[in-house]
Amino acid sequence: MPDQGGNCMRCGACCATYPVLFAPEELDSRPGGWVPTALTETIYSRCVHMQGTAHSPRRCVALQGTVGEEVRCTIYGQRPSPCREFAAEADAGHGDARCADARRLHGLPPLKGSYDAFPIG
Template sequence: MDHIDNHTGPANDNDSPCQSCGACCSYSENWPRFTTEDDAALDLIPPKFVNDRLSGMRCDGNRCSALSGKIGEATACTIYAVRPEVCRTCMPGDPECAMARKRHGLPVLPA
């Protein structure tokens, strides 16, 4: 299944494990970094969510500033449609998901 349909965002199924998690968006201030995006894609991200180095998402501590809600209860990405590639490739149950969920004391999802 395509990751776009299985991550936080208001247009997705409310039963998505991501919408009751958000751990991957609150794991490290260095994780939501830009990698393969072209300038046109980056220009779509509102500047208030981009860090001062222009290398990734602005974070409040380890939490991406574009994340709303409470980790482990209900979360959503406020820029879901234009989120960076790193956010698009993190899949429920993959190693990055498992690592983030463990940090927040949440059970690991099956891959």
């Protein structure tokens, strides 16, 4: 979820679809880190997951609300780098293939501007 504004606040699909994996250096238990360690789990030795995203059905522990209706990332300012980099133009209405796939999985149409967007219904 790159956007704490319109599109993503009514979506949240990516946060309930993909593994959210990142380097342990981003954990707040490390010097200079910022992601709340208590909300993560370590499955592999060189990276950590946000809890809830390692196995299907996925839903990040930090996601609040109902996907496709109203959601919020409860650690928005402390979210890990994959969340910051994901579909970075979604707030401007431009999704990408992964954003579109996540939305489709949750019964939502791709954002206008998704390069693989196709009409639904």
